[in-house]
Amino acid sequence: MAISLAKGQKVDLTKTNPGLTKVLVGLGWDTNKYDGGNDFDLDASVFLLDASGKCASDKDFIFYNQREGGNGSVVHTGDNLTGAGDGDDEQVIVDLSNVPSTIQKIAFVITIHDGENRNQNFGQVSNAFVRVVNEQSNEELIRYDLGEDFSIETAIVVGELYRHGGEWKFSAIGSGYQGGLAKIATDFGLQVG
Template sequence: MAINLQKGQRISLTKESAGLSSIMVALGWDPVKSSKKGLLGSLFGGTEADIDCDASVFMLRENDRITGKQDVVYFGNLASSDGSIRHMGDNLTGAGEGDDEQIMVELNSVPSDIQKLVFVVNIYNCEKRNQHFGMIENAFIRIVDTKGSKELLRFNLTEDYGSKTALIVAELYRHGTEWKFAAVGEGTTDKNISDMLKKYR
């Protein structure tokens, strides 16, 4: 049975699943339904705004630093140069149940100088569309052992992120020979990936 984590908690993935080598990091969210005025609104219920959330991975080296664009996996660069991390594609609306975006990580193939993987989500064109994470609900991240498709853990983001336009969702980091997971859940007002990367340069 998957472990449900709260913000700030950490867990060793290596200890939870012996021989763990390949995982799927899945993120999901739903647009908040808003009431729609008029006859059609009362007949058919609320409507959902199209909110394009983008999940990305920052590959950090010593001292939590990123060296260049090659260390960012996102919708514009779907795989790391070494092939250890693969983004499975962009979901433009967040509609539908279950995972919205999935990222595959071959833990044994991540270069040894990469100390940490940071999983983030930002809202595409948030300023132009006047959108923020208060318009999103049911956000989560989950880790699945791809061998046997066993869900190892889940972290539901339950805070009110009403004024935030980006989220640092979680971190996967080396601790000796182990890989550990940290549930971060930190909201920021960054407008795009470039803004988010500034703290890691």
């Protein structure tokens, strides 16, 4: 039975699941009725952060055009352009045992591609969630449903895996941003060109 989290909650991952080494992080969403003439293209991306909360280099930013990071320990399985269908829209596989020791946090983000120009925002998105699944047994361990707390934001840091006392934990963040992916990337120390 998955642990269902509310915004701001933190939960042990590896301590309560001994032997857990690989997780699948699934992110999903639905778009509400929208007649702006453009498709919604939501994207999941991942930032690998050091102790200062920053990416050491561009290689620590994982998304549909750079699908691997952390020496292959974090893999984005591919872009979903429509968000159609049930279940996860995009997935990231994390091999916890092989994440480089310099990486302290793995932040998961959902953004609306070109949201500002298309006049799209998270007020038009529903049923957004993140879930953490034991990759070996396919058992859902943690789920965080984001609810309808967003209106004008074009990007959300949904949650993060982080190291604590030699174990991995998960934190439900649910922080919305205006300015899309570029704003979050800048906050995480990357140069956006």
